[in-house]
Each structure stands twice: as structure tokens, then as C-alpha cells.
Amino acid sequence: MKLWHFNGGLPSLAEHKNESVNLPIEIAPVPTRLIYPLRQHIGNAAKPLVKVGDKVLCGQKIADAQGMISAPIHAGSSGTVISIADHLIPHPSGFSAPSITIETDGLDNEIELTPHTSFRQLAAGELVDLIREAGIVGLGGAAFPTAIKLNTQGKTIQIDTLILNGAECEPYISCDDRLLKERANRVVEGIEILLYMTGAKRAILAIEDNVPDTFTSIQAAIANNQNPIISAAQIPTIYPTGGEKQLIQTLTGKEVPSGKIPADIGIVSINVGTVHAIQQAIIKGKPLTSRVVTITGEGVNKPHNLEVRIGTPIKALIDVCHGYTKHAERLIMGGPMMGFALLNDEIPIVKATNCILVASKQEVVTEKQAMPCIRCGLCASVCPVSLLPQQLYWFSRSEQLEKAERLNLFDCIECGCCDVACPSHIPLVQHFRYAKSALKVQNHEKHLSNVARERFEAREERIARDKAERAERSRKKKAALKSKPAKEEIDAAVNRSKAKKNSTEGED
């Protein structure tokens, strides 16, 4: 299969896959508590459908989607809702946000499911609704509501290529890899569903070339399925080849125009974990309540690949991994390049969680000293988006944020390649994140100022108008008084008030 290259990337990033890539998926036990932050997807937070004290079953919808870009949330096990309140969320800010907490009863009773084994008898639109109702979002980490991605009705551009993203390019993570090794048949069935829904002419399942066993497993499943338009591709192991835009470029040579989505060039890219969830939702009727997570790092005694109920506090999973070692230094949700560090292990697994990396001092860098930029340009040579991180750094540093925006700061995917390549150890991604969030707040404040200005000017106008109207009325009145004889006016007014007095007395 012909492959293209994206600019830059880190081909020699230490992969650390051996720690977990050979560990089969084990089912994690249901914990005593399940915690569901109401926003664990891109878009509006979900709205709770349950109250404190309600009893829920596994798979029951406990919060509904709000608006078009949103997703419902389902309970991971049966139990009682014990609180709907602020809880620490997995986010770099360390904030808390409204979350539903369920205390499980150990019975794990499930709702009645509605399987659709012959999905071709449903219309594509009905399948989209089923996926939306199942609460499925992008499990690769983006958590974008998948139903919106797959809703091709009314779109002018026909979907031509379906890409299944199994290129787990971040070090340490192997959850998608295990899924493809052990459940490839389900994934292929999921691809069939997606092909039917989108009408795509071909499907490519992409994995990196550092896991040849997985490639064999996928090829077997695809051969078994006997659909010639589904194929598997082995792509070079270069970080971040698993990024959606980079994967599309590698497999098709096309670039997603800035500000547009892949569907605008006839491509849909879905993570293989999401495909598996779609298959379970359509064929078995199961909503999204669990996912595979890799727990690894030198900070846990025994790394695992676990199928966990979404909402499980991280502590419960660490216990399955035989607890912390004495070297545990950081608790990272995600991989070491794009993940974020958490404050404590009470925080729950959410839909987007693919890895918990408990890192030791050797695995993370705890001491950073940035030297001045020596303008070596290594950052630009590794950037997969062909940006100029050096210039973005200079502008962010000197608070010339508009200039950074003009240099396409918002196209940055925050992959971290420039950080790792920089010989001066400058925290480049930090600068870009700061610049992006500062620009967002600045634009928001500008917007507020504009609205305030409009309101102020409208108010001034209204006051001036009132004044002018009043002046006009009193001028008219004065003119009217001058023209008519005064006595007639007064008599008429007296009669009017008499009539009014009589009518109100009559009513009493």
C-alpha cells in the first residue's frame, strides 16, 4: 500500500511498550463507587436524569445529552445515586465539576438490552441515533461525540475513505493494541457497520510497524470477513503518526485544510476502541459503560491492561495492579507526551482515559532548567504541522500573542515533539498552551467589551430618543393649548373625569 510521510516527527522516541504490550486484557472488578463528571466529552455537559437516592441499573442512562454537541452518560453498574455534586475531575486545572456518584450494590444488574444483529435493516440515520443514545465518544482521547462525526446526512461531500486509527503512537500505551490482538473480529464487524453507515468506498485499519503480531491478527480477521474493500496498513513507527491529521496524510497523502474537518475532504477517521464500542452498541445493544485502559509505569507493582467500568476511581485500578511501588512519583492520565499529571487517585476514569502511567523519577523529568533559545531550528524540523515553534515561542514569551495567532498558533496539535527536540530544554508546549488560553480569554474579553460598548451606545441613544420625544410632545402640547380656547379644553377634561368617576363607582 502506498504511504506518504508527514513532516518531522520523532522516529526514535523510546516506546516502553514491552512493559504492557504482552499483557492480555483482564476484567477489572466493579469498584464500590463510580463517579461520572457530567462533562467527559467535547461539547455541553450532560444533564442529570436521576436524583440522589435513585436506584440505577448497569447501562441505564443517568444523564442526557444537552444540545447537538453533547453525549449521554450511562451507569457502569447497578447501585444507588449517592451524590450529584462537585468532584475533582481529570483536568490539568485541578478543578472540580458537577459529577454523579453511584455506590454500587455488587449485584451488577443490567438493563434490558436491544440488540440489532442485522444492522443493515436499519437506515443509516437510525444507526446514528443508536450510537448517539449509546453515549459513544472518541475513545482515542479526543472524546468528540461520534454520532456527529458519522452523521453524513445532508452533507455535500461523499465519504470516500474510512480510516480506523490503531496507530497507538504514544509510549507506554497498549490498550488499542491488545484490543486488536484479542478482539479483532468485533472490530472488523464494527468496520462493516461504519462502511454501511458512511457509504465509504474503502476502509484502512492502520497500525504501527513495531507490533507485527497485531498485524497478523488483524489480517486474519479481515481475511475471515472477506470484504475486499477493508484492508490493513502497517505504517512507520514515528511519533505522532497516530494524530488524526498526520494519519490521514500518511495513508492518503491529503491534508485536512486548516479550520476544516476530515469529512470535508471525504475522510472519516475513528479510533479502533471507538469502533469496538460501536459494534457492542449496535450488535449487542450495550451503551458505552466500559473501556480498556493500560495501567503501567515503574510506580505500580504489576502493570495491567484492564477492561474497566467508566467511572472507576483510579485507586481501585492501582489496587488491581498490586499497589504502588515506593518509586511512584507522578500519576499521569494519558501518555508521557500529551497526558497530564493528576493530584490524587480519587479521580475517576472517564471515557477518554486510555492509560494511567504511574511514573518513577527515572521515567519523568522532575527538574527543568530552560536555557536561552539558540535558534537551532530543530523544533521546526520535527514539527508535524510544519509550524515555526521558535517564532511562536518568541511571540508568546514577549506577549505578542496576536502575532503568534497569525503564525497559525491554533494549528498546533500540542504533540510535544518540539519540546523533546529542543537542546535548550525550553518548555515550548507550555508556552503555546499559555498563549492559546490567553488568546481565548483575551478574545472573550474583547467580545464582552464590544457588547458592553453596544449596550452603552444603545442606552445613550434610547435616553436621547426619550428626551427628544418628550421635548416634542411638550412642544406639541404647548402649541395645541395656544390654538384652542382654554375653556372648551377644560370642560372636556372635566366631563371625562366625571365619566370615569361614575363608571368606577358603578363597578364597586
Add this chain to the structure above:
Amino acid sequence: MHFLTSNAPFIEPQNSIQKMMLWVLIALVPGIITMIWQFGFGILANIIICVSTALIAEAAMLHLRGRPIRPFLSDLSAVVTAVLLALALPTIAPWWIPFIGAFIAIVIAKHLYGGLGYNPFNPAMIAFAILMVSFPKSMTVWMLPYSMLPAESSFSDLLPIILDQQPKQAVVDAMTAATPLDEMKTQLSLNQTIDEIRSLSIFGSLSGQGWQWVSIAYLLGGIILMFKKVISWHIPVGLLTGLFTISFAFYLFEPSVTPSPLFHLLSGGAMLGAFFIATDPVTAAATLKGRFIYGVLIGLLTYVIRTWGGYPEGIAFAVILINMTVPLIDHYTPPRVYGHK
């Protein structure tokens, strides 16, 4: 259990300034060894004086500017500047030439402009240019290669010059001369033809005696650097292409009074400049397209200065002048961003 937090990426950076500078120094070793083989140990005197002066000056300036000394000294950038300057100076220059040169390079050309990463001009070349203009006599007396020396003479005979004393005139006459580039220029101005000039003993088969091997050694070192990805190919290839193209054009036009392109490429500071001096990241263009253009411009300007300018070697002044155009080059050569036309 509670944890401390930090920010992604969490892994150790792959590179460091120290590693890059160390590779530059390693790549210079073939050139230094060839210099010692052809011209004796004078080069070591230059290196020792330059490096020690540079380190002391850097430490002093860092202290005065209130910056942490250890990380800046250990990144070896001052050492590289000093060594490059030492290699550009005559091996028998009086000791105060490398001393003043290193002082100017570090204090004036580097720290007074803001220190590491902020200087707009190549520090070694600024120092070289100032020395060339201020002390032309000391800067144009070079030792002849061993292959041309009278029997039983060696570098130590010229040691007094380094110590700022005058040895016997006969010794000086027998063992020193202008560089081959200088000689070529002088002879051409005396209306000699190339064939006549090339038959002089100072010239070897490729370019100058002794100097041709030094240039090849620098070329070797430069290729090592490119393989280790410490420098990208754009500046060296650009510089050598520019120099080759313009010299080839004039050579085709009038071969009897124009040195061959090969002569230009292997003479003077062309190889050292292409791979080590012009590639100084702080002062070179930042974008890849820009770097190639930067290299080509230096190559062209070097030829112009060598042929029609007042000095026999043009690399130093060419580098400084083109350093001035770097912001403009960077502005007009941004890469095409993914997803944009």
C-alpha cells in the same frame, strides 16, 4: 495517595546544547590534527589561549550580568567560539592576538548583545574582523607548511613570534609567507596568469600546499556533523554551491586570470566557514529554505571580497554582512504549514 504535578511532555529531552557543542568539537579534531601535522603545534597555543580567555571572560560576564554560571559555562558554547577563532588565526600570531580576539568575541560580540542566543553577529568572526582591521601585519604572517620548510627547521623556531619577540630575520623569511589565497591575489594584481602563478611552490595540486589537506579535513568533519544531525545540510551546501557557481562562471569566462572553483573551495576558510562558522545556529537563518539562501549569499559575497575586495579572505566579512540580512531572510521564507496553501 497524593502526587505532585508537572506539565507534559514528561520525558527527558533528547538533546542538549552541550551535546551539540561537543560534537562540533569532535568534528574539528581531524582539522586540528591536520593543522598540527602540516604546520606544527602553534595551533595549540592559539587554542589554549583562546579557550582559557573565553571561559574566564564568560564567567566574569555572567557574574556581572547576574546569570547562573554553571549551566552557561558547561554548555561549551564559549569553548566552541574560542576554538573556531583560534583556528582562523595565524598559528604563529603573537599571544595577545588570540587573547584580545577571545575577549572581543565573548565580551563584546556575545554578552554585550545579550548573551547566548541573542547575539546577531557571529562572535568569532567579529573578533577576527576587528583583529584583521586593527593588526593587519600580525594577521597576515603565516607559517609555511612543513613540506616547504628548510631541513631541520620546525615550528619551535618561530616560537619567539608567539612570545612577541623578533627571531632572526633569515628565519622569518625562510619560514613565513602570506597564505596561498593572499599570494594568488597579489600575483594576479601583478598581471601574472594562473598557469604561471600555480607553478609557484606555495601551491599544491589542489590549492595551497598544506592548506588543501586542512580543508579536506574540515570537509570530513563537516560531513560527520551532518550525519549526526548536529547541522542540517542547507548552509554548507548553500555556501559551497554559491561559491562554486560564481567562481565557475568567472572561470569559464576568463580561465587565464581566474583561479579554478576547486581552488576557491579548498582555500582559506571556505570549508571551515561552510561547516562550522556559518552554521552557528544563533546567527544563521532559522528556516530551512532561508538557510540555503543564507549559505548561497555568503558564498557569493566571499568570492566578491576575495576577488575585488581589500582583503585576501572574505569569509569573515561575508558572514558578518549576511548575518545582518537574517531577519529579512527569515521573514520571507516561512515553511508551508499543514492544511494551508
Add this chain to the structure above:
Amino acid sequence: MSFFILIILFAALGILLGYAAIRFKVEGDPLVDKIDAVLPQTQCGQCNFPGCRPYAQAIANGEADINQCPPGGEAGITALADLLGVEAKPLNEENGVEKATLVAVIDEKTCIGCKLCIQACPVDAILGAPKHMHTIIEAECTGCELCLPPCPVECITMEPLAKTLALWQWDKPTTSQQKVVS
């Protein structure tokens, strides 16, 4: 002879410059609009002018200094200094101090529905009617504090905006060479 050549040369260059001045002229916003775009539109009057636009006008006319706006703060003064090409200076303490953004909140138990605050608000951010409960529309309140003095029962307080995830910002990393240990 060379005198004439020079005259012709100067004339040609002059014509070229004149043409360039007209052909490449950049139409810009009037200065007042540019200054007004920088001001925060709080309409509080702390600058001693009745609103942001009059203050912008005064700056453009050279009648007011650039450091009289507390809600704009240091960032605002720097932006004005950049725009006008003058030196930035510290905020004039006589006009007020820079504070974090606050919004007004009416204590509904105490409000008597007198409408005096509604008339005072420069951006119509207070909802209410005579003898009916008044309330501040939080999204529109600019924190100008003009509603506090007219209230006869002093039921309005200024409170900081609740921190939301949507407006959370990453910290700026240090740009010096200090070691960051965590």
C-alpha cells in the same frame, strides 16, 4: 551638464515618491476608534470622563493622559502606549486601583424596588421595574460600581466572578534560567 542631470534625477525621484505616497497610502481607522477599541468599555467614569468614548476622544486630542483607566489596568496602559508610540507609565492612583473583575450582586431580601440603580447602570445590566425585584444580569455587568452609590438601602455588593473551566488559563512558564523542580 551634471547639474541638469541631477535636477532631472531629483525631479524623477520626487515624482516617484509622490506617486508612492498616493498609490500606497494606507487608510487607517481614526485614532479615536483605535483608542476606544483598546479601552475596556466598563463605562465607569473613574477616568473623570463620562464613559470610555469621551476618554478616548480626550486622549486623541491630547487633553488626557493614558494612565487614567483602572479597569484597563497596566495591560491597557501598555496597549495605549504602544498604539500612540509614547512611554507607558504607572496607573494614576487618583483615578483608582487595578482590581480583579468584580460583578455586582443585589441582595434580594433588602431591595426595595426603587429603580435608582437601573437608571445609574451605563449598560442596562439591571433588570427590574418600579416596586418589583431588581436583579443584575451577571453576563452584562462590567463591574463599574456606578450602581452602588444611588442605592438607598445599600443592598448591592461587588463579588468576584466565579472561576469557570471555560475561562481557565494555563500559567505562563518561567522565561529565566531558574531551575523548576516539582
